[in-house]
Amino acid sequence: MDVDLDKEVYTTFEAAKICNANITSIKNWIDKGELRAFRTPGGHYRIERKVLDDFLNRHCMPNPFAERExxxxxxxxxxxxxxxxxxxxxxxxxxxxxxxxxxxxxxxxxxxxxxxxxxxxxxxxxxxxxxxxxxxxxxxxxxxxxxxxxxxxxxxxxxxxxxxxxxxxxxxxxxxxxxxxxxxxxx
Known part of the structure; x- marks a missing residue:
């Protein structure tokens, strides 16, 4: 995985790589309220590290953040x-x-x-x-x-x-x- 795990905010593309999922799944999770995100002024989703970390833990998914702690x-x-x-x-x-x-x-x-x-x-x-x-x-x-x-x-x-x-x-x-x-x- 070539995503910087020390960042505080991730794009949907980066979140997809971290979750080992596709961008459509990430957007579906956001739409369903499973994954909290905010929008940039340009309308793009951004996901905070702590939100992504919590999402991975709640769904018992492999968590590259936890492996570093x-x-x-x-x-x-x-x-x-x-x-x-x-x-x-x-x-x-x-x-x-x-x-x-x-x-x-x-x-x-x-x-x-x-x-x-x-x-x-x-x-x-x-x-x-x-x-x-x-x-x-x-x-x-x-x-x-x-x-x-x-x-x-x-x-x-x-x-x-x-x-x-x-x-x-x-x-x-x-x-x-x-x-x-x-x-x-x-x-």
């Missing part, structure tokens, strides 16, 4: 200081946050929209299966990679996968698997 890692764990270990392992080019409170964690996931959410089932008050289902039902949160940590049986693991969990890991026996799942999610 820092990835977000969120840890829901009884020991939130473990996030410092992850930051050391995966580098300071990402943003990190954590919580040991189930309600605060749910709010943070909804507001911060991390790229990776690592959730420990052993945290008091967490319904991991319900959390996975809720995230997958929310259009803005679908791209979040959910990594579940639990030490229950395989039947529970299957239930979590069915609810939409991307990776199910035993925190006691598979620390390497956790790091590999995070690494893949941050690619």
């Amino acid at each position: 820092r990835k977000r890692v969120f840890l829901v764990h009884s020991n939130p200081e473990r996030i410092d270990e992850l930051a050391l392992q995966f580098g300071q080019q990402h943003d990190y946050d954590s919580s040991d409170n189930a309600q605060q964690a749910l709010l943070t996931i909804g507001q911060w929209q991390p790229d990776v959410a690592i959730v420990d089932d052993r945290l008091d008050g967490i319904d991991l299966s319900g959390l996975c289902t809720t995230i997958r039902e929310n259009r803005e949160l679908r791209p979040v990679c959910i990594i579940a940590l639990h030490d229950r049986d395989e039947e529970y693991s299957a239930k979590l996968r069915e609810a939409g969990c991307d990776h199910v890991i035993s925190p006691v026996s598979d620390e390497g698997g956790l790091h590999e799942a995070i690494r893949r999610a941050l690619l």
